[in-house]
Amino acid sequence: xxxxxxxxxxxxxxxxxxxxxxxxxxxxxxxxxxxxxxxxxxxxxxxxxxxxxxxxxxxxxxxxxxxxxxxxxxxxxxxxxxxxxxxxxxxxxxxxxxxxxxxxxxxxxxxxxxxxxxxxxxxxxxxxxxxxxxxxxxxxxxxxxxxxxxxxxxxxxxxxxxxxxxxxxxxxxxxxxxxxxxxxxxxxxxxxxxxxxxxxxxxxxxxxxxxxxxxxxxxxxxxxxxxxxxxxxxxxxxxxxxxxxxxxxxxxxxxxxxxxxxxxxxxxxxxxxxxxxxxxxxxxxxxxxxxxxxxxxxxxxxxxxxxxxxxxxxxxxxxxxxxxxxxxxxxxxxxxxxxxxxxxxxxxxxxxxxxxxxxxxxxxxxxxxxxxxxxxxxxxxxxxxxxxxxxxxxxxxxxxxxxxxxxxxxxxxxxxxxxxxxxxxxxxxxxxxxxxxxxxxxxxxxxxxxxxxxxxxxxxxxxxxxxxxxxxxxxxxxxxxxxxxxxxxxxxxxxxxxxxxxxxxxxxxxxxxxxxxxxxxxxxxxxxxxxxxxxxxxxxxxxxxxxxxxxxxxxxxxxxxxxxxxxxxxxxxxxxxxxxxxxxxxxxxxxxxxxxxxxxxxxxxxxxx
Numbered sequence: 001x002x003x004x005x006x007x008x009x010x011x012x013x014x015x016x017x018x019x020x021x022x023x024x025x026x027x028x029x030x031x032x033x034x035x036x037x038x039x040x041x042x043x044x045x046x047x048x049x050x051x052x053x054x055x056x057x058x059x060x061x062x063x064x065x066x067x068x069x070x071x072x073x074x075x076x077x078x079x080x081x082x083x084x085x086x087x088x089x090x091x092x093x094x095x096x097x098x099x100x101x102x103x104x105x106x107x108x109x110x111x112x113x114x115x116x117x118x119x120x121x122x123x124x125x126x127x128x129x130x131x132x133x134x135x136x137x138x139x140x141x142x143x144x145x146x147x148x149x150x151x152x153x154x155x156x157x158x159x160x161x162x163x164x165x166x167x168x169x170x171x172x173x174x175x176x177x178x179x180x181x182x183x184x185x186x187x188x189x190x191x192x193x194x195x196x197x198x199x200x201x202x203x204x205x206x207x208x209x210x211x212x213x214x215x216x217x218x219x220x221x222x223x224x225x226x227x228x229x230x231x232x233x234x235x236x237x238x239x240x241x242x243x244x245x246x247x248x249x250x251x252x253x254x255x256x257x258x259x260x261x262x263x264x265x266x267x268x269x270x271x272x273x274x275x276x277x278x279x280x281x282x283x284x285x286x287x288x289x290x291x292x293x294x295x296x297x298x299x300x301x302x303x304x305x306x307x308x309x310x311x312x313x314x315x316x317x318x319x320x321x322x323x324x325x326x327x328x329x330x331x332x333x334x335x336x337x338x339x340x341x342x343x344x345x346x347x348x349x350x351x352x353x354x355x356x357x358x359x360x361x362x363x364x365x366x367x368x369x370x371x372x373x374x375x376x377x378x379x380x381x382x383x384x385x386x387x388x389x390x391x392x393x394x395x396x397x398x399x400x401x402x403x404x405x406x407x408x409x410x411x412x413x414x415x416x417x418x419x420x421x422x423x424x425x426x427x428x429x430x431x432x433x434x435x436x437x438x439x440x441x442x443x444x445x446x447x448x449x450x451x452x453x454x455x456x457x458x459x460x461x462x463x464x465x466x467x468x469x470x471x472x473x474x475x476x477x478x479x480x481x482x483x484x485x486x487x488x489x490x491x492x493x494x495x496x497x498x499x500x501x502x503x504x505x506x507x508x509x510x511x512x513x514x515x516x517x518x519x520x521x522x523x524x525x526x527x528x529x530x531x532x533x534x535x536x537x538x539x540x541x542x543x544x545x546x547x548x549x550x551x552x553x554x555x556x557x558x559x560x561x562x563x564x565x566x567x568x569x570x571x572x573x574x575x576x577x578x579x580x581x582x583x584x585x586x587x588x589x590x591x592x593x594x595x596x597x598x599x600x601x602x603x604x605x606x607x608x609x
Contacts, residue, residue, distance in 0.1 A: 037072055037113060044117065045080055047125055052182045054087040055123040062088070064115050066103035072113035075104065090176060090407060091201075122583070176407040177534055180527040181205035184520045189499035194430055195257075198423060203406060204247060206527075207240060210404055211254035211378060213495050214238040216434065218301065218324035218376035219261050220498050221441045225449040227490050230353075233374045234494045237352060239330060239389075240380035241535055242406035248328070248380040255302075255326055256427035260435040262301040265319075269299035302326055305333040305379075309344035313359045313370065316351075321373045330381025334389040345397065351375035352400040352484075383538055392539055399480035402488055402528055403535040437502050448510045449494045455518045459486070462522055466529060474536060475556075481532050485525055493521040558588060559597065568604040 048055060056062040065084060069077030081100045085091055179202040186193065188209065195212050199205035217234040224233050242248040279293035297318030305327040307315070316323050327333055337345045347357045351373040358369045379389075383405075390398045441447075451459060463486045470482050496517035501507060561574045568589075575585035589606065592598040599607045 038076070041069075041072070041080060041113070041116070044120055044125065045083055048084060048087075048120060048123075051125070052087055053123050053125065055084065055119045055125070057088065057176060061119055063099065063103070064111050065119055066100050067106065067111035068113050068115040068119075070100065070103040070106075071111060072116075087182070088176065090203075177405055177531055178527050179203050179206050180524045181209065183523050185209070187516050187520055189496055189517075190503055191430060191434060191499055192496075195254075195427070198253075198426065200247075204250065206404065207248065207251060207406070208254065210238055210240070210402060211251045212257055213492060214376055214378045214402070215254045215258045215324065215326065216499070217491065217495055218322060218374070219258055219434070219438050220495065221322075221438070222444055223441065223447045223449060223494065223498050225490060225494055227487055231372075232487065232491065233354060233372075234491050234498070235352075235354075235374050235376040236402060236488060236491055236495075237377045237400050238379065238402045238404070239386065239535075240404050240406065241383050241386050242380070243382060246406045248406060251378070251380050252328055253423055253427045254378070256424055257431040257434055258301060258324065259428055260431045261438055264435070265299040265301055269296065272296035272299070306336050309347065310359055312344050313347060313357060313368070316357075316373055316375065317368055317370055321370050321375075323375050325375070325377040325379075327378075328380050330379045330385035331388050333377075333379060334385065337389070347373075348375070348377070349396050349400060383535075386535060387538065390539065394477060395539075396480070398536070398539065399484045402485075403532045404528070405531045405534045433502070437499070440501070440507070441498075444507050445509065447507065449497060449513065450510060451490075451493070451513050451518065455513060455515070458518075459489075459522075462525075463489075466526075470529065470533070474533065478533070478536055481536065482529070485529060485532070488528075489521050489525040492524060493517055496520060555588060558585070559592060562598075562606075562608065565601075565605070565607045567606070571606070 056065045062085065066077075066081055069081050073080070078097075078100050081103075082093065082096055085096045181196060181199070181202040185196045185199075185202075185205050188196065192209060192212055195208050196205040199208055214236045217236040220234045224231050226232070240248045240251055273296060276293050276296055279290070283290040283292050298315055300315060300319065301322070301324050303312055303315050303323045303325050305325050312323075325333070337343050337348075347359075350357050352375075354372045354374060356369055356371055357373055358367065360367055381389075386403075390401075463482065467479060467482045470478050493513045497505070497511055497513045500514070500517070505511065558575065558578055558580060561578070562571060568586075571589055572582055572585055575582065575588075580588070589598065593600050593606070597609055599609055601607055
């Protein structure tokens, strides 16, 4: 990869290829007569680029894409291979170079350019010949469900909707999970655009966006909305799951965005303590002439995850119920929950919905009630640490978190790129910009956030559809996650809209979400559902009576429909009846074999264990 720092915004505004002008706002676009195979390839690649579609998400299809281009165009196919490969989140320029060279050297492999068009068709894109020998490029509809539409241009707040892609079971394999930044990073509020400008790739941009939204969600005073007839605030819970050294450590940069607020609170507390100690000294010297001073409440934003339950509640109470738990090792909180002194899991779950938390202070023999706690939490850790914190699918913590599972990539990053400025200083400067908004909101009256009537309708249609789809795919255990993701999506839209105040949005008693921010929040929700599905698949399922190792409802139906012995033709026919595409069926059969549920007898022949 280039040593230059990757800027998603610049990349989106300058797509590769001068002719990448085919818009995706209409399903079909007329194209002038195509005189050669390369012209058709160019037009197809342009549409793929304009829709940011990865048509080769796994190695086998990526390899075959290279064979197809090498067979049709020879060395001239190399640039097309790069243009199509770069939509994969783990794209590496040097690796793509080596792969295409290998494809060129494999003469007579037998794969033709038809494979490229087949891969595009599988992704929903194809060319259609007209009667006059011209062609239409068509973006096919894959499922008739409501979803946010990617804007027609980087700055278009389009309110249109399109059909979402087929929901796929991401819980049982290690295929790369999708990202959302390629669709939204240049549509974010300016502060977040400056955050993702420092991203190394789309996955890193997702990481920084989610981390920033969660950190900032604890620092938007006087902003709330009505959701399901209850008052809700912007607070988010986030868990970034990744293997060691996968890059989740960059999440700590988001802490600098709220550092000025935390430092200011500590400074105020220090001054109040100095005044308290002075008054206490006067009182001790002459108790008759002075009243005993009252110790000031602790002022802080960040709350250590390894605090006792009473300590956490005390800090929240001293700060009007507001706090942020920011831990880069998820097992810190898990260990606290498992201890006798620190089990505030119940209060943690209540805080997500701002439900009352009550506790007793032994020191003053005082019973305290936190009426509306507004706690945010940002955690990261390995998949094993997720299981330590949330052992099973029925645990209420799972559905309250945004989960983002980072893909595993064997790629060495240039550790000397962008050394002109330390990122911690850059992010702290952004934090000072946000601090001005924080101060403005502190002194403002209450602000009520809302969606427009049209947005409410689209919101309900979207989540009604995905609730039915995901319950069919994963069973009832995941319904709570889908429903709470609705609340999370509403909160994300609230945060995005609030950040627009920094760009001149008027502070009024009621602020309505703009279409750009609404679309962005739904695009993010669509991707986050798939990440939640991956993590969900690692949890211990509730007792369903199905064989061990099958964690989703659709997989269970597929497995049970298979006869004792069968071949590939048989399982593909069964998969078609269950609306499972052939590629997914192949992966599920392979997964069943890996788990010991099936025995691979011979080529295309299988038997249940």
